[in-house]
Amino acid sequence: MVSIEPLGYVRSEFDEDKGDRNEGQAVLELNPRYSEALDGIEEYSHIIVIFWMHKLDIKLRTILKIRPRGREDAPLVGVLATRGKIRPNPIGLSVVELVERRGNLIKVKGLDAYDGSPILDIKPYDYYDVKEGVRVPEWWLKISRKGQSRCC
Amino acid sequence: MVSIEPLGYVRSEFDEDKGDRNEGQAVLELNPRYSEALDGIEEYSHIIVIFWMHKLDIKLRTILKIRPRGREDAPLVGVLATRGKIRPNPIGLSVVELVERRGNLIKVKGLDAYDGSPILDIKPYDYYDVKEGVRVPEWWLKISRKGQSRCC
Numbered sequence: 001m002v003s004i005e006p007l008g009y010v011r012s013e014f015d016e017d018k019g020d021r022n023e024g025q026a027v028l029e030l031n032p033r034y035s036e037a038l039d040g041i042e043e044y045s046h047i048i049v050i051f052w053m054h055k056l057d058i059k060l061r062t063i064l065k066i067r068p069r070g071r072e073d074a075p076l077v078g079v080l081a082t083r084g085k086i087r088p089n090p091i092g093l094s095v096v097e098l099v100e101r102r103g104n105l106i107k108v109k110g111l112d113a114y115d116g117s118p119i120l121d122i123k124p125y126d127y128y129d130v131k132e133g134v135r136v137p138e139w140w141l142k143i144s145r146k147g148q149s150r151c152c
Numbered sequence: 153m154v155s156i157e158p159l160g161y162v163r164s165e166f167d168e169d170k171g172d173r174n175e176g177q178a179v180l181e182l183n184p185r186y187s188e189a190l191d192g193i194e195e196y197s198h199i200i201v202i203f204w205m206h207k208l209d210i211k212l213r214t215i216l217k218i219r220p221r222g223r224e225d226a227p228l229v230g231v232l233a234t235r236g237k238i239r240p241n242p243i244g245l246s247v248v249e250l251v252e253r254r255g256n257l258i259k260v261k262g263l264d265a266y267d268g269s270p271i272l273d274i275k276p277y278d279y280y281d282v283k284e285g286v287r288v289p290e291w292w293l294k295i296s297r298k299g300q301s302r303c304c
Contacts (some may be wrong), residue, residue, distance in 0.1 A: 002204050002270055004154045004241050007232075025238035034240065036216040039231030050202065050243060052154050064188040077192035080159075080274050088186065090157050090274040091202060093245075095281055118154055121243040122232050126288050127298045129247055129281070135197035136278050146279045 006118035007034055008104070010051060015114050020069070025099060028106040028119055035104040038122075042101040046125035049111060052118040054092035060086050074139045081137075092117065095125055158270035159186055162203060162258070165205050172221070178260040180271055187256040190274075194253040198277035201263060204270040205242035212238050215255060226291045233289075244269065247277055 008030035014022040026047065028040065041047065066084050068074045079087045096108040106122070141147035160254035180201065182190065193199065220226045220234050231239045248260040258274070293299035 002156045002158065002247070004243075006154065007240060021243065034216070034232065037230040037232045037240065039217065040233035040289060043289035044233070045285065046283050048245065050245070064186070065191065073193070078189040080186065080189045081192035081196070081276055083275055083278065087273065088159060088189065089273050091156075091297070093202070093273075093275060096284060102296065111273065120154065121239065121241050121245075123245060124233055124288070125283060125286060126235065126292060127286065128296075129287070130283060130286060131198050131247060131277060131281075133197065134277065134279065134282060135195070136276070137192060139194035140278060144278070144280075146198055 004120055005119060006052070007031060007122065008119045009110065009152050010112065010113045010115060010117040010119060013111065013113045014111070016047070022110060022112050023057055025107055025109050026111040026113065028032040028108060028122065030119065033106045037109060038101060038104070038106065040100065041106070041124060042096055042121070044124040046095055047098050047108065048123040048129070049094050049096055049108070049113065049119065050121040051113045052120055053085050053092045054117055056085050056090040061088050061090065068139060069143060071143050074143055091120070126148070142147045158204070158235070158272060159183060160271045162263065162265045162267060162269040162271060164263065164265065164267045166263070167176045168207060171247060172264070174262060177259055177261050178265065180274065181254040181259060182271065190253060190256070190258065193248065193258070193274070193276060194254040195281045196250060196276040198247055199250050199258070199260065199263065199297050200274070200275040200277050200281070201246050201260070201271065202247055202273040203244045203265045204272055205237050206269055206275055207266055208237050208242040213240050213242065221295060223295050226295055238280065
């Protein structure tokens with residue numbers, strides 16, 4: 001078992017009743033003892049936030065297959081083949097825009113984490129994270145807004 | 153405190169004495185009870201592996217600032233502004249090529265995780281992870297092979 005002490009918590013107006021994607025801003029509030037550990041992060045345009053999806057009902061963690069977003073027109077696939085909340089370890093990952101950093105606070109845009117989510121790690125996003133020739137399943141292209149705009 | 157039961161372990165020839173980047177292949181060996189949870193992941197070209205850097209000396213976790221890769225020509229920056237091992241929570245993240253999946257085993261290419269690393273989560277990489285207009289610090293461009301090939 002791996003035990004992780006959160007670096008801080010997400011402060012956001014985004015919550016369970018607000019849909020799938022957060023286009024708004026949120027604040028990552030780190031424990032003040034980590035302020036110095038953030039020095040220089042403001043030079044990146046994007047960061048990766050790894051958080052704990054603390055609101056997921058523990059019973060849902062045993063589910064192995066789902067239809068992505070509950071869509072009837074999507075196939076039944078393994079939970080680890082999706083980016084959904086339902087998974088054995090409810091770890092969330094978002095690549096977000098870094099808006100501003102002040103001391104132990106980072107304002108970001110596009111974070112799909114509910115208010116109060118424990119922050120496990122923060123990493124800068126760099127060129128190694130930008131992959132070329134990315135292939136995704138047909139169902140992904142069908143049900144994602146981004147898939148629709150790239151295809152057809 | 154967040155407690156996480158690993159999904160499985162990394163099997164790799166990559167280890168502490170093998171440098172910074174692994175260009176070779178590795179196998180993600182998940183607990184067989186998660187085999188079904190992987191169904192459909194083979195339709196993606198890339199996946200994100202979130203792992204625990206189990207070999208990091210616990211004393212190094214209190215360090216707040218470092219010179220990236222120990223380079224004298226890099227500035228002293230906060231550990232959370234780097235992708236290095238030294239950080240409060242030694243969570244590793246690699247975007248890797250998916251080579252093959254068989255049951256509970258996934259063969260990947262480019263995983264910077266040492267042999268035996270506990271796997272915390274696996275996520276498919278999709279178009280939302282490909283960001284445009286990415287900005288990184290000057291020092292990153294200077295010390296990274298990828299930075300050198302894009303700039304100057």
